[in-house]
Amino acid sequence: MDDTSSVADSKAFLAFSTYATIVILKMMLLAPVAWYFCFTHKVWVYTNKLDDAETAEDVERVRRCHQNDLENIVPFVVIGLLYALTGPDLSTALLHFRVFVGSRLCHTVAYLLPLPQPSRALAWLVGMIVTFSMAYQVFRTAHL
Amino acid sequence: MDDTSSVADSKAFLAFSTYATIVILKMMLLAPVAWYFCFTHKVWVYTNKLDDAETAEDVERVRRCHQNDLENIVPFVVIGLLYALTGPDLSTALLHFRVFVGSRLCHTVAYLLPLPQPSRALAWLVGMIVTFSMAYQVFRTAHL
Amino acid sequence: MDDTSSVADSKAFLAFSTYATIVILKMMLLAPVAWYFCFTHKVWVYTNKLDDAETAEDVERVRRCHQNDLENIVPFVVIGLLYALTGPDLSTALLHFRVFVGSRLCHTVAYLLPLPQPSRALAWLVGMIVTFSMAYQVFRTAHL
Numbered sequence: 240m241d242d243t244s245s246v247a248d249s250k251a252f253l254a255f256s257t258y259a260t261i262v263i264l265k266m267m268l269l270a271p272v273a274w275y276f277c278f279t280h281k282v283w284v285y286t287n288k289l290d291d292a293e294t295a296e297d298v299e300r301v302r303r304c305h306q307n308d309l310e311n312i313v314p315f316v317v318i319g320l321l322y323a324l325t326g327p328d329l330s331t332a333l334l335h336f337r338v339f340v341g342s343r344l345c346h347t348v349a350y351l352l353p354l355p356q357p358s359r360a361l362a363w364l365v366g367m368i369v370t371f372s373m374a375y376q377v378f379r380t381a382h383l
Numbered sequence: 384m385d386d387t388s389s390v391a392d393s394k395a396f397l398a399f400s401t402y403a404t405i406v407i408l409k410m411m412l413l414a415p416v417a418w419y420f421c422f423t424h425k426v427w428v429y430t431n432k433l434d435d436a437e438t439a440e441d442v443e444r445v446r447r448c449h450q451n452d453l454e455n456i457v458p459f460v461v462i463g464l465l466y467a468l469t470g471p472d473l474s475t476a477l478l479h480f481r482v483f484v485g486s487r488l489c490h491t492v493a494y495l496l497p498l499p500q501p502s503r504a505l506a507w508l509v510g511m512i513v514t515f516s517m518a519y520q521v522f523r524t525a526h527l
Numbered sequence: 528m529d530d531t532s533s534v535a536d537s538k539a540f541l542a543f544s545t546y547a548t549i550v551i552l553k554m555m556l557l558a559p560v561a562w563y564f565c566f567t568h569k570v571w572v573y574t575n576k577l578d579d580a581e582t583a584e585d586v587e588r589v590r591r592c593h594q595n596d597l598e599n600i601v602p603f604v605v606i607g608l609l610y611a612l613t614g615p616d617l618s619t620a621l622l623h624f625r626v627f628v629g630s631r632l633c634h635t636v637a638y639l640l641p642l643p644q645p646s647r648a649l650a651w652l653v654g655m656i657v658t659f660s661m662a663y664q665v666f667r668t669a670h671l
Contacts, residue, residue, distance in 0.1 A: 256609045260662050263602045267655065270598065309453060309597060310414065314407045316605050317460050321400045367411065377404050453597060454558065458551045461604050465544045511555065521548050 251332040255323035258336035259316050262343055266308040272351070273301040304350040308343070311363070315339055315370050322373040325380040335369050342366040395476040399467035402480035403460050406487055410452040416495070417445040448494040452487070455507070459483055459514050466517040469524040479513050486510040539620040543611035546624035547604050550631055554596040560639070561589040592638040596631070599651070603627055603658050610661040613668040623657050630654040 276298050319339075323332060346362035348354070420442050463483075467476065490506035492498070564586050607627075611620065634650035636642070 256612075256665055256668075260606055260609060260665050263605050264659075264662055267598075267602050267658065270655075305598065309601065310411075310449065313453065313457060313601060314411050317407050318404055321404060324400075367414075370411065371408075374404050374408055377400055380400075454555075454593065457597065457601060458555050461551050462548055464608075465548065468544075511558075514555065515552075518548050518552055521544055524544075 250329050251327055252323045254329070254333055254336055255319055258340050259319060262312055262315065262340050265343065265347065266305070266312050269301060269305040269308065269347070273298065273305065276301050300350060300353065304347060307346070307350070307363070311366055311370075312343065315366070315373075318370055318373050318377060321377045325377060327376060335373055339366055339369040342369070394473050395471055396467045398473070398477055398480055399463055402484050403463060406456055406459065406484050409487065409491065410449070410456050413445060413449040413452065413491070417442065417449065420445050444494060444497065448491060451490070451494070451507070455510055455514075456487065459510070459517075462514055462517045462521060465521045469520060471520060479517055483510055483513040486513070538617050539615055540611045542617070542621055542624055543607055546628050547607060550600055550603065550628050553631065553635065554593070554600050557589060557593040557596065557635070561586065561593065564589050588638060588641065592635060595634070595638070595651070599654055599658075600631065603654070603661075606658055606661045606665060609665045613665060615664060623661055627654055627657040630657070 319336065322335070342362045342365035346359055346366065349359035349362055353359070463480065466479070486506045486509040490503055490510065493503035493506055497503070607624065610623070630650045630653035634647055634654065637647035637650055641647070
C-alpha cells in the first residue's frame with residue numbers, strides 16, 4: 240500500500256529466499272546420504288526391490304524420507320513464495336519460515352536415526368500447519 | 384505494454400496464486416488419505432514392500448496417485464508462474480488454470496474410487512495439454 | 528542498482544523462464560516414455576511390484592529416472608528462480624542454466640540407453656554443482 244509495506248514485502252521475500260534455499264539444500268543432501276547407506280550396506284543399485292529385508296530397511300528409510308521431503312517441501316516453496324508476495328508482516332513471515340525449516344530438520348533427524356515414532360509425526364504435523372497457515376493468508380489476499 | 388496490460392498481468396498473477404494454492408493443498412491432502420488407507424487396512428508402515436497383495440493394491444494406489452500429482456502439479460506450478468508473468472489475457476489465463484485444476488480433481492477421484500480406466504488417462508491428458516499450452520506461450524514471449 | 532542492472536536482471540529472468548520450461552518439459556516427457564516401456568513389455572500397471580525381474584528392470588529404470596529428475600529439477604527451478612531475481616550477470620546466469628540443462632539431458636540419455644556408469648554419475652554431479660553455485664549466490668545476496 241505505501242513505501243513501508245513495499246519494503247517489508249521485499250524483506251519478507253529476501254527471508255523467503257534464504258529459508259527456501261536452506262530447506263531445498265537439506266533435501267538435496269539426502270541423495271548422498273542414500274548413497275552412503277547403499278555403499279555401507281553393499282547395495283549397489285538404489286532400487287525398491289531388495290531381497291535382504293534387514294538391508295532394505297535402512298535404504299528404504301532414506302528413500303522414504305527423501306520422498307516425504309519432496310511431498311512437503313514443494314508445497315512449502317510454492318505457497319511460501321506466493322505468501323511472501325502478499326506483503327506479510329516481516330516478523331510473522333520469519334516465524335512461519337523458521338518454524339517450517341526447524342520442523343523439517345527435526346523430521347529428517349527423527350527419520351534417519353530413527354527416533355521413536357511420535358517425534359516424526361509431530362514434526363511433519365508442524366510443517367503441515369505452517370503451510371496451511373500461509374495458504375490461508377494467500378487465499379485472504381489473492382481472492383478471485 | 385501499457386497500464387491496462389500491467390493490471391491484467393497482476394490479476395492473472397493473483398488468479399494463478401489462488402489456483403496454484405488450491406491444487407497444492409489437494410496434493411497435500413493425499414498424505415492423510417494414504418494414512419487412512421494404511422490404518423483401515425492395518426498396514427503400519429507406509430512402504431512399497433507389502434506382502435498381502437489385496438492390501439497393497441489400495442495403499443499402492445494412493446501412493447501412485449500422490450506420485451502422479453507430484454509429477455504433474457510441479458510442472459504446472461513452475462510453468463504457470465512463468466506464464467502468469469508473461470502478462471497473458473486474463474480470461475485465457477483463467478481458462479487454463481480452471482481447466483487444469485478441474486482435470487486434476489477428476490484425476491484424483493478417478494484414481495481413488497477407482498473409476499474405469501479411460502477416465503483417469505483423459506484427465507491426465509487434459510492437464511498435460513494445458514501445461515504444454517502455457518509452455519508454448521512462455522516460449523513465444525521469453526525467447527532467447 | 529541502476530537501469531543497466533535492472534535490464535540485466537530482467538534478461539536473466541527471461542533466460543531462466545526459457546531454460547526452466549525446457550527442463551520441465553523434458554521431465555514431463557518421461558511419463559510417455561514409461562508408458563511406452565510398459566506397453567512394449569506388456570506390463571499393464573505402472574507399479575513397483577513386478578514379478579518378472581527382466582521386465583521390471585526396464586520399467587524401473589524409467590521410473591527411477593523420473594524420480595531422479597524430480598529430486599534434482601525441483602531444486603534447480605526453485606533456486607534458479609531466486610538466483611535470477613538477485614540480478615546476476617547475464618552471461619554467468621546463461622552459463623549456469625545451459626550447463627544444468629545440458630547435464631540433465633546427458634543424465635536422461637545415460638539412464639535410458641543405458642550408458643556405462645560413470646557417465647550418469649558425472650552428469651548428476653555437474654547438475655548438483657550448478658545448483659550449489661546458484662544457492663551460494665542467493666545466500667550472498669539475500670542474507671538475513
